[in-house]
Amino acid sequence: MDNVLEAVTRAVERASGPVFDADVYREAGFFVLRGAIPAEVVERWQLAWQAFYDSELAQGRNVNQANPVALTEQLPPALATMYQEPVFAATASHIFGPHVALYNHRFVIKDAHSRNKVFLHQDSCYHLGNLNKCSMFVPLSIANRDNGGMTFHAGSHKLGFLGDAGEINPDSFDVRWPKVTPEVHPGDFIIMNSALWHESGPNLNGVDRIMADMILQPADDPTGKELLAGQWQTGIFYSPANYIRYFSSSRVLKIIKYEKELQALRQS
Numbered sequence: 001m002d003n004v005l006e007a008v009t010r011a012v013e014r015a016s017g018p019v020f021d022a023d024v025y026r027e028a029g030f031f032v033l034r035g036a037i038p039a040e041v042v043e044r045w046q047l048a049w050q051a052f053y054d055s056e057l058a059q060g061r062n063v064n065q066a067n068p069v070a071l072t073e074q075l076p077p078a079l080a081t082m083y084q085e086p087v088f089a090a091t092a093s094h095i096f097g098p099h100v101a102l103y104n105h106r107f108v109i110k111d112a113h114s115r116n117k118v119f120l121h122q123d124s125c126y127h128l129g130n131l132n133k134c135s136m137f138v139p140l141s142i143a144n145r146d147n148g149g150m151t152f153h154a155g156s157h158k159l160g161f162l163g164d165a166g167e168i169n170p171d172s173f174d175v176r177w178p179k180v181t182p183e184v185h186p187g188d189f190i191i192m193n194s195a196l197w198h199e200s201g202p203n204l205n206g207v208d209r210i211m212a213d214m215i216l217q218p219a220d221d222p223t224g225k226e227l228l229a230g231q232w233q234t235g236i237f238y239s240p241a242n243y244i245r246y247f248s249s250s251r252v253l254k255i256i257k258y259e260k261e262l263q264a265l266r267q268s
């Protein structure tokens with residue numbers, strides 16, 4: 001265990017810079033790529049965001065109760081296609097090889113409508129298809145400890161999928177992974193293994209924290225949404241949307257059933 005932690009700690013020291021290092025990423029579970037997006041591209045996205053925010057969101061938005069930071073509103077075209085910027089697939093190809101696809105693209109924001117912390121979790125338990133995925137977090141604002149920037153438990157992805165979905169209790173493990181809260185700026189982006197434990201604190205200073213979260217994966221995964229590099233490596237596809245429909249009986253279906261029964265009991 002000490003050797004594992006030493007290797008992770010060494011990787012963390014190298015997990016930020018202008019050139020992606022896939023070996024460091026594999027050890028740490030994340031990498032902060034600095035100044036990787038052309039300034040004019042980021043500025044175009046920032047302008048599109050500001051116009052979208054002012055016209056559609058500033059007066060109030062449809063806050064997702066299950067995950068308040070995840071934006072539910074339809075993005076304007078300039079932001080809905082951000083993942084097509086070549087640097088993302090190029091970076092992912094160092095992890096997955098030449099055939100890369102998109103799993104999902106969304107925004108996670110901390111504005112006046114979602115200032116709270118996000119509990120410690122991994123994303124893999126929310127994903128369909130193969131577990132070999134990574135998030136690319138693309139900030140359109142500064143993101144740091146003061147406005148609810150993300151904290152990563154470096155190396156924790158080595159434990160894989162933990163068997164349930166929810167808040168992880170880090171004290172239930174013997175190992176203490178190093179915690180890192182990188183400050184990122186527009187033009188940087190973070191690559192994160194989807195099994196890595198991550199969390200974020202509350203937005204304390206009121207500076208809106210605006211970030212895209214695009215999830216990429218190898219193109220052999222049947223849940224791929226769009227091909228980003230190479231060729232499709234699968235002949236079969238299905239949608240991760242409304243995944244409850246794939247089950248005749250499940251944990252989620254049971255919760256829905258019990259909640260209905262509870263509501264009926266309360267009304268009787």
Ligand SMILES: O=C(O)CCC(=O)C(=O)O
Binds near residue numbers: 149
């Ligand atoms: O926006 C954040 O700070 C974290 C969001 C997140 O990790 C998630 O929605 O899975």
Ligand SMILES: [Fe+2]
Binds near residue numbers: 121122123
């Ligand atoms: Fe997450």
